[in-house]
Every structure is written in C-alpha cells, then in structure tokens.
Amino acid sequence: MNTLLQDAIEAGARVGLTGDTLVINGGSPLEGRLEIRGAKNLVTKAMVASLLGETPSVLHNVPDISDVRVVRSLLEIHGVKVTDGDEPFTLRLDPSGVESAHMEEIDAHAGSSRIPILFCGPLLHRLGAAFIPDLGGCRIGDRPIDFHLDALRKFGAVVEKLPQGIKLSAPNGLHGTQVHLPYPSVGATEQVLLTAVLADGVTELKGAAIEPEIMDLIAVLQKMGAIISYEPNRVILIEGVDRLQGYEHQAIFDRNEAASWASAALATDGDIFVGGAKQQDMMTFLNIFRKAGGGFDIKEDGIRFYRAGELQPVVVETDVHPGFMTDWQQPLIVALTQATGESIVHETVYENRFGFTDALNTMGANIVVHPNGLQGYPRRVPRRNLEQAAVITGPTPLHGADIEVPDLRGGFSHLIAALTAEGTSRVSNVGIISRGYENFITKLELLGADFVLEA
Known part of the structure; x- marks a missing residue:
C-alpha cells in the first residue's frame, strides 16, 4: 500500500x-x-544554466522531485533534449535545438513554480525574447520579482506586461552593468549570474547572496567558461564572454x-x-x-x-x-x-x-x-x-x-x-x-x- x-x-x-x-x-x-541528493535550490538552476552552453551538459546527483520535473518539462518545450544519464541520478541536457515556446505551453508546464523567471537571461541570449507567466510559489509571504525585472532592464532588456504575464526582449542585446541589490536575494543573484555571463562587458553585483548553492552555481558557470570572481562584502564581478560550453557537475x-x-x-x-x-x-x-x-x-x-x-x-x-x-x-x-x-x-x-x-x-x-x-x-x-x-x-x-x-x-x-x-x-x-x-x-x-x- x-x-x-x-x-x-x-x-x-x-x-x-x-x-x-x-x-x-x-x-x-x-x-x-x-x-x-542534490539541493533543489542548485539543481534546478544548474539545469537552467545548460541553456547557455553550445554543447551538452551532464548533471549528477539529481533528486527525483517535482520541481526538477517542472524544470525538465520547461526545458523540453524550449527545445532542450533532456535524457537520463548512464549513471543513476544523472541528467544529460542538450541545448542544440533551443527554440521559442508558446506562452500557453510555458504557463501550463510551469504550474505554480517560480522558476520561469530564471529562464529570462539565458533565453534572451539564445533567442532574443522570453516570457514569464503569472508566478506562483509557496504561501509564505511576498516574493516580488521587482529585483529580477530591474536587473534585467539594467542589462538592456525591454519588459512588457501582458494579461498572460510578462514578455521580455533584447533588441540591442544585453550588456554588462552595475546592480546593487537592496537585500541579498538568492533569486535575484542567480538572475544576474545567469544573465551576466554572456553579456557584453563587465557586470558588478553588490549586495549579492552567497549561499553555498550560489557558490555551486558559480562553479557550474566557471566550468562552462564564465569568468566570475567573488570579492569581500558581497560583491561579485562577472566578465562577459562570447560563448559558453556545456558542463559536467556533481550537485551540492x-x-x-x-x-x-x-x-x-x-x-x-x-x-x-x-x-x-x-x-x-x-x-x-x-x-x-x-x-x-x-x-x-x-x-x-x-x-x-x-x-x-x-x-x-x-x-x-x-x-x-x-x-x-x-x-x-x-x-x-x-x-x-x-x-x-x-x-x-x-x-x-x-x-x-x-x-x-x-x-x-x-x-x-x-x-x-x-x-x-x-x-x-x-x-x-x-x-x-x-x-x-x-x-x-x-x-x-x-x-x-x-x-x-x-x-x-x-x-x-x-x-x-x-x-x-x-x-x-x-x-x-x-x-x-x-x-x-x-x-x-x-x-x-x-x-x-x-x-x-x-x-
């Protein structure tokens, strides 16, 4: 039973x-x-990071939880081929066929998850556009996405609010910028990292979150070819690069x-x-x-x-x-x-x-x-x-x-x-x-x- x-x-x-x-x-x-197994708060973000690479990524120690399944389905509707690896608890993520997804599909597959907000930077780099449905999440208080949207605007994104959600575009590409978070938000820090690594120029992030899962995400991005340094007092510097490759990583x-x-x-x-x-x-x-x-x-x-x-x-x-x-x-x-x-x-x-x-x-x-x-x-x-x-x-x-x-x-x-x-x-x-x-x-x-x- x-x-x-x-x-x-x-x-x-x-x-x-x-x-x-x-x-x-x-x-x-x-x-x-x-x-x-791997931390929910790292694994789901590392899966999103695979969008940034030009070659497949391999992620080990992946837990079988519903949030992972949500991100997997969101990647798949955007053309990422996600397969189980040869070893247990391993995923292989191939982004070579990335494509736009319909708003209705994103909304349906996201459910109550807030993860689509972190797709924005990678999709703006790969496709020049992204869409965020109305966001859900646990009923534990306000979790505004203002930090995310403000940061994306600083990178050069154009934000358009629609009845179904929020549409983003990058008509002039994304460029390095300065972001100062009023509170060390984990989600906003992840947003800046995932966006800055392929942006043109240097990004300085002040007031960054420094959780172990953030540091593990930085390790993933560095494996892909990113140049990221952590300085005292919650300052992270990201030097944008022209291209990133896939990674192989064991999740924290x-x-x-x-x-x-x-x-x-x-x-x-x-x-x-x-x-x-x-x-x-x-x-x-x-x-x-x-x-x-x-x-x-x-x-x-x-x-x-x-x-x-x-x-x-x-x-x-x-x-x-x-x-x-x-x-x-x-x-x-x-x-x-x-x-x-x-x-x-x-x-x-x-x-x-x-x-x-x-x-x-x-x-x-x-x-x-x-x-x-x-x-x-x-x-x-x-x-x-x-x-x-x-x-x-x-x-x-x-x-x-x-x-x-x-x-x-x-x-x-x-x-x-x-x-x-x-x-x-x-x-x-x-x-x-x-x-x-x-x-x-x-x-x-x-x-x-x-x-x-x-x-």
Whole structure:
C-alpha cells in the first residue's frame, strides 16, 4: 500500500495535484538511515544554466522531485533534449535545438513554480525574447520579482506586461552593468549570474547572496567558461564572454532536507543517519541543534542526528547565509515544542512564515506569534520591518489532529508533528512536499514510521 501511495503522490506531483492524505500513527521514534541528493535550490538552476552552453551538459546527483520535473518539462518545450544519464541520478541536457515556446505551453508546464523567471537571461541570449507567466510559489509571504525585472532592464532588456504575464526582449542585446541589490536575494543573484555571463562587458553585483548553492552555481558557470570572481562584502564581478560550453557537475547536497530530518530525529527522540550530509555547509544549524539538546556524529559519508539529553530552549534569528536559514526554522520549531522552557524564533527573511504554527497549536503546542516581532532583545541580525517572532513554550505533549499542508517546509514540519504526536493524524495536501523532498514516503518507511494512505 505504501508503495502505491508513493507512486500516487509522485504521479500527482507531475501533473500539479497536491490533494493526497496520509493517516499517521505517531508517538514512536524515527530510526534508521536514509540518503539525500542534490539541493533543489542548485539543481534546478544548474539545469537552467545548460541553456547557455553550445554543447551538452551532464548533471549528477539529481533528486527525483517535482520541481526538477517542472524544470525538465520547461526545458523540453524550449527545445532542450533532456535524457537520463548512464549513471543513476544523472541528467544529460542538450541545448542544440533551443527554440521559442508558446506562452500557453510555458504557463501550463510551469504550474505554480517560480522558476520561469530564471529562464529570462539565458533565453534572451539564445533567442532574443522570453516570457514569464503569472508566478506562483509557496504561501509564505511576498516574493516580488521587482529585483529580477530591474536587473534585467539594467542589462538592456525591454519588459512588457501582458494579461498572460510578462514578455521580455533584447533588441540591442544585453550588456554588462552595475546592480546593487537592496537585500541579498538568492533569486535575484542567480538572475544576474545567469544573465551576466554572456553579456557584453563587465557586470558588478553588490549586495549579492552567497549561499553555498550560489557558490555551486558559480562553479557550474566557471566550468562552462564564465569568468566570475567573488570579492569581500558581497560583491561579485562577472566578465562577459562570447560563448559558453556545456558542463559536467556533481550537485551540492540538499542542506534543507538534511536539517529537516535532523529536526525529525530531535522531535521524535529518534536516531537518523543522513547519508550525503556535510558538516561545512551546516555549521550554523549544527550549533543551534547542539544548543537545543541534539547530538550529532560527523562521518565521511554523512551525519548521524539524535537527542543527547533533555531538550533545551533556544533563541534563533533567521538570516541569509551564513546565518540560520529560514527553511530550517519550521522543522526545528516542532522539536522546540518538546523543550523545557521558552524558545524564541525571530523570522527576518519572510513576513508570513509562521502560519504553519496554527496546526501545531491545534495539536497541543503553546506557540504565540508576534506579527510585528519582539522589541528589546539583544540581536545579531538587524531588525527588519517585515519580521515576525514566535515564542514556543514547552514541553507540551502533542496529540493527533487533522492537518492541511500549507507549503513545502511547513508541510514537512506538519509531518514531523504528526509523527511526534500521540494518536492518529490525518495530513492532507502532502503532494506539495514532493516539490523538495525526494521519495519522502519511502524514507518514512525506512525510518519505521507508521502510516497509510487514506482510502
């Protein structure tokens, strides 16, 4: 039955359906070993980068997640031949037949994904035009594309807003420019990199994001022939070149998934070995994990996560890299409901990322969200106008409940809560989770979770 469930959820994700429901009997620790693959936030962007090359690219360590399938279909409708490689978890991407796609096709294949915005620079270089449908994404706050469009205009793109979306053209080609991001946006940094590498002249990007996935994308582009240098204080210089070739690359591991399973071990008093996880890119998370009462053993092939004693309250401030990632706080909050004392999470990246806590309170948690943040606390992260704060008081036993998954990370957090809770929970809309967690049903089985597909 669970194998059928996995197939159903994966098939649903391929066509944009997210209405699947798991019935979970919680209260038992998750124990075992699982393997994680390439980071969603790198793999999808590296796939887009293949558009820039004149020869095929080969990408290794590709996870089987719905976001990858969306990007694959978008590449294919633009004439890129995408095939499975000879080795497992490998894609070969041949851009020799790149062509324009109809607006309706782009809209249909993009679904709720926001990835089409990153096609713009490469398509402007290859075809002189690009189209962005109305963009979706998780309901975690405003994610404006103004940074992207402003940067593209600086490169010389002409932006035209249409009822179906946004059309871009480059009648005079794209040229190097100066871009100063008011906030180190990951997406906007990726946009500048993917556009600047073939632009005529030098581009200076100030206020750049420097996440490990960004650095891995820079490594991909350098393999293709790009000239990119990183300078202090979030400055990246890109010298445009005339042509790029394909690449062969092993994608960086998904640190978001690794942290999620670590939090699951902490919340359920389990013991999970996450194969493929690396210490260097998780050091900020590991510090907080240890402060909260977690233990971890670093091995060459992964990291073992478990409880090292009674859970302790912590204060967390989310921030851009090298700070504590916003994607890490949601799974961690579930574990903090079992800590003795008062924990505080300051969310400074998105303005609406605590909506998932309503379900946790329904299950017995004591979480108070402060929509305007908290004043008067010593801070290392500068306060932002949009920030919120969550105060988690524990320990509070969780009990089963009916839950609807709201978004990717919040949805996985709801899974952790249901697995932690005593009794039975019905978790609906779990198909969203397949956007960023590869074969999560199989992994739950490997860890001994007790669940079935609701008939």
